Amino acid sequence: METKTCSNCGVVKAVELFRKRHKQCKSCVNEKQRKNYQENKEEIKEYRRKYNHENKEEIKEYKRKYYQENKEEISEYKRKYYQENKEEISEKERKYYQENKEKISEYQRKYHQENKEEINEKHRKYNQENKEEIKEYKRKYRKENKEEIKEYRRKYYQEKAKEKLFIMLIKMMSLNKKDKK
């Protein structure tokens, strides 16, 4: 095993624990960076904020380009990440939703209110552009959920029939009352 002595902590370590051409070991370098960050946190933040602001367009463009060039890797990574952390993610979402239920629904209501036309337009456009896919999706959904749909319809009509019957009964009852008078 090839080793090197760290110029900072003096410990003899495997070369893999050093960055290339560094005299200090990785943990010493990390520690120094951490300390440096802690001591200059505000300046660094301010610098970043300023930098981001002054280079807004370039950053946007860079992100856009990066996304375009790595679209597949990114979506693959997301997919994989989601698969591997599915339970954790849904648990977190559930918890977040529970804790912020009112805030979320208020936000949604407000957002919807303020962007009504845009949302409608988006939906309309989406439906227009994805006509065939939507049709296919509906067809597939109907096929795969035949029994549930049947059951749902059966229940729906049963309820409707009950309602009708109920209304009829009430009408009959009030007719009876009138007759008695």
Ligand SMILES: [Zn+2]
């Ligand atoms: Zn060291």
